[in-house]
Amino acid sequence: MYICQPAHFLDYTLCNSSHKALLIVTDPRFDLLCTRIVKYYSLRRFAAETGKSLDEWGAAHDGSTFHYSSGLQAVMLAAGICDKVDVFGFGKSISAKHHYHTNQKAELKLHDYGAEYDLYHDLVHNPKSIPFISGKFMFPPVTIHY
DSSP states (O other), rough: EEEESTTTHHHHHHHHHSSSSOOEEEOOHHHHHHHHHHHHHHHHHHHHOOOOOGGHHHHHTTTTTTTOHHHHHHHHHHHHOSSSEEEESOOOOTTOSTTTOOOOOOOTTTTOOOHHHHHHHHHOOGGGGOOOTTTTOOOEEEEEOO
């Protein structure tokens, strides 16, 4: 199990009582970078789709708890350390469980999957447009398999 925020230690503690799992804690700077990138895409998408003020974005996405998905973290980690990235399994059936470890079926407002998919599209087609990344960094080729 990996966590990227201190609040997730509670989840780990509860889950570890029934499943003994190795704990990996990700670098807070990486967490901040992923959060900033996804929030940028989410704000851009919100403005384009709703025409509303960006001040209203927080109410639509649980502003104080907004966070990227674990899938996005995996893709960004792979993009930072691999020579080539192939992405499988994104998007899901409405009847599927949301998390492998719960029975939750509804999407969480604190994630903006549409914004994450916009980022994945840019990773494939226009990686230089991704914000907050140094111009010196070169993303590897990314392929999404639907």
